[in-house]
Amino acid sequence: GQNIDQPTEMTATEGAIVQINCTYQTSGFNGLFWYQQHAGEAPTFLSYNVLDGLEEKGRFSSFLSRSKGYSYLLLKELQMKDSASYLCAVTERGAGSYQLTFGKGTKLSVIP
């Protein structure tokens, strides 16, 4: 099984940088995903990390430390449209397949 922990809510100012943390405990780690979900809409894929280090994709970056069971999503130059929930999801290898478990999400509010 997995235990995934991320903050429930965060607030940041337009134009600023925000870091959303995710910690996890799993016995068969095989990658970590970040998804963005606007209220009442489907989650959309942001990033996937399987090796330690930083993956950069435009204004968004995701970092992974497997030894620490830790990841963060970094959002730069925040825009109002970045107000959404950010879901951390961990892949664990089971019997012949990979199971994806989602955290409860972090609701980010971007204010002017």
Next chain:
Amino acid sequence: DGGITQSPKYLFRKEGQNVTLSCEQNLNHDAMYWYRQDPGQGLRLIYYSQIVNDFQKGDIAEGYSVSREKKESFPLTVTSAQKNPTAFYLCASSISRTMVGNTIYFGEGSWLTVV
């Protein structure tokens, strides 16, 4: 355009009724999933299917049923045995559940409300 289509977007169910949510994908994905989302609870897996004519229970399968007669389709029935069905339901698919880095793509979701 390729994607995942869920219908209806909004559905109202009376007490004791069964309702079926439709999910169709044209991405040629082998694996399909149903998740339920409640406020503050994140996404919880109801059922998944790795191949046609096969499906497995997820974490909260009680009160739900599915079928996978075609690769493209994975309908979810919310039965009267599900005592608290009001939620946002998300269908998803991926190339294969046996591949590392298996990215899941979601449909637009269906809101189910008990009246």
